[in-house]
Amino acid sequence: QVQLVESGGGLVQTGGSLRISCEASGRTFSHYAMGWFRQAPGKEREIVAAIAWSGVITYYLDSVKGRFTISRDNAKNTVYLQMSSLKPEDTAVYYCAASGLITPKTSAADYAYWGQGTQVTVSS
Helix, strand or coil: CEEEEEECCEEEECCCCEEEEEEEEECCHHHCEEEEEEECCCCCCEEEEEECCCCCCEEECHHHCCCEEEEEECCCCEEEEEECCCCHHHCEEEEEEEECCCCCCCCHHHCCEECCCEEEEEEC
16 A cells, blocks of 8 residues: 655746645555646546656656656655646646556556645636
């Protein structure tokens, strides 16, 4: 079992920055690829970014490329999502997820463990 706890969400103005974190406990964190998903009201949950267990391979949703950066610190059992140039359409609940697979995956079905989510609201 892996437990995931997100933190760092909040309210930010358009163009602002925010970093959200996800701390893992339980099984060895470094063995898991990690992903950040988001879900806005009335919309499907979508992958935002993902990172391999090594941190070398990453994936980004096209609409966040160049604005968001995913990273991980295996010594701290933590994955981060640095978000910059935020837009109102980035408003959503952001979820951290852990996959038992090595390389980053884009489907929610490939992730076995999920955090409770953290709200990110971007005001216009």
